Amino acid sequence: MIYTCTLNPAIDYFLQVDHFKAGELNHVKADRKMPGGKGINVSRVLKHLGQTSKCLGFIGGFTGEFIKDKLAEEGIEADFVPVNGDTRINVKLKSDSETEINGVAPQITDEQLNALYAKLEKLTAEDILVLSGSVPATLPVTIYKDMMDHVSASGAKVVVDTSGKAFREIVDAKPFLVKPNHHELGEYFGVTVETFDEVKTYGKKLVEKGIEHVIVSMGGKGAVYIDKDEYLYAPPAKGELKNSVGAGDSLVGGFLSEYAVSGDFRKAFQKGAASGSATAFSVDLCTQEKVEELLPQIKISAL
Ligand SMILES: Nc1ncnc2c1ncn2[C@@H]1O[C@H](COP(=O)(O)OP(=O)(O)OP(=O)(O)O)[C@@H](O)[C@H]1O
Ligand SMILES: O=P(O)(O)OC[C@@]1(O)O[C@H](CO)[C@@H](O)[C@@H]1O
Numbered sequence: 001m002i003y004t005c006t007l008n009p010a011i012d013y014f015l016q017v018d019h020f021k022a023g024e025l026n027h028v029k030a031d032r033k034m035p036g037g038k039g040i041n042v043s044r045v046l047k048h049l050g051q052t053s054k055c056l057g058f059i060g061g062f063t064g065e066f067i068k069d070k071l072a073e074e075g076i077e078a079d080f081v082p083v084n085g086d087t088r089i090n091v092k093l094k095s096d097s098e099t100e101i102n103g104v105a106p107q108i109t110d111e112q113l114n115a116l117y118a119k120l121e122k123l124t125a126e127d128i129l130v131l132s133g134s135v136p137a138t139l140p141v142t143i144y145k146d147m148m149d150h151v152s153a154s155g156a157k158v159v160v161d162t163s164g165k166a167f168r169e170i171v172d173a174k175p176f177l178v179k180p181n182h183h184e185l186g187e188y189f190g191v192t193v194e195t196f197d198e199v200k201t202y203g204k205k206l207v208e209k210g211i212e213h214v215i216v217s218m219g220g221k222g223a224v225y226i227d228k229d230e231y232l233y234a235p236p237a238k239g240e241l242k243n244s245v246g247a248g249d250s251l252v253g254g255f256l257s258e259y260a261v262s263g264d265f266r267k268a269f270q271k272g273a274a275s276g277s278a279t280a281f282s283v284d285l286c287t288q289e290k291v292e293e294l295l296p297q298i299k300i301s302a303l
Pocket of ligand 1: 180181216217218219220221222223235236237238241244245246247248249250251272273274275276277278280
């Protein structure tokens with residue numbers, strides 16, 4: 001089973017405003033509310049691609065109810081720990097440019113944290129645990145490492161997609177796979193990472209630290225896969241950019257949908273990259289149909 005854990009889920013509130021002007025009254029042309037948060041997006045992508053998964057994390061309030069209902073409607077299993085406050089709302093404003101305003105997480109108590117740890121006891125070596133997104137301020141910044149410690153005896157594989165301090169804390173715990181984007185990779189090493197050579201250099205440093213598989217996503221420039229033996233490049237598919245929110249999660253979901261079945265990294269990387277592009281060219285997260293349409297465009301090559 002693939003478990004996704006979203007410590008800080010959100011309702012993604014997408015707003016379309018013609019020529020948004022800060023400091024003035026703006027009228028919304030169209031809006032949309034979606035269950036969000038990185039792990040939840042990974043689970044939704046897995047579902048679209050025919051794979052089951054279970055969503056873990058913390059959820060609360062009327063916003064949490066909305067997310068639980070939507071996941072249930074889509075047939076996605078969830079086993080969240082309930083919290084007292086409201087799960088946050090993240091504003092995704094599309095106008096002449098894209099602006100994101102991510103909300104504040106509700107408070108999480110030690111008891112609730114322990115309830116999450118208890119759910120991890122079930123994991124076995126057959127399972128994959130995806131730890132994705134930001135860490136609520138009331139949790140220790142070492143939480144992802146602590147969660148890895150809880151599952152290490154089980155042999156479950158851990159995949160991490162986070163940034164900032166949370167990413168800094170997890171690297172030394174040597175997860176199975178990490179997926180920073182090139183900005184996050186640069187932030188970790190205190191440098192700017194823009195070129196493919198820079199991605200190779202700094203991605204390899206993560207492999208040398210003991211992380212088996214590193215995927216660095218580069219938005220419209222594609223993605224790079226690094227392990228101890230090789231560097232692979234997945235180009236972006238061609239299409240019209242509609243929404244970049246969740247493209248990285250789609251890369252992770254697409255990758256896992258193939259890896260869980262075949263264990264083939266090259267094919268998984270190709271499917272992940274196709275899924276990232278498919279989401280970038282869609283209003284919602286990628287569909288199986290769109291991923292299959294784009295797959296032939298993603299020719300994996302050595303870098
Ligand atoms: N404009 C685009 N055109 C084609 N493919 C894209 C585009 N943007 C993203 N992708 C694909 O999706 C992958 C992931 O995108 P990106 O690097 O933006 O992830 P991210 O920064 O983690 O995003 P998020 O946090 O919003 O999920 C890219 O590596 C690429 O394969
Ligand atoms: O604030 P975080 O947890 O880093 O990111 C949360 C978020 O921006 O990431 C997803 C897209 O990747 C969205 O669904 C969600 O709103």
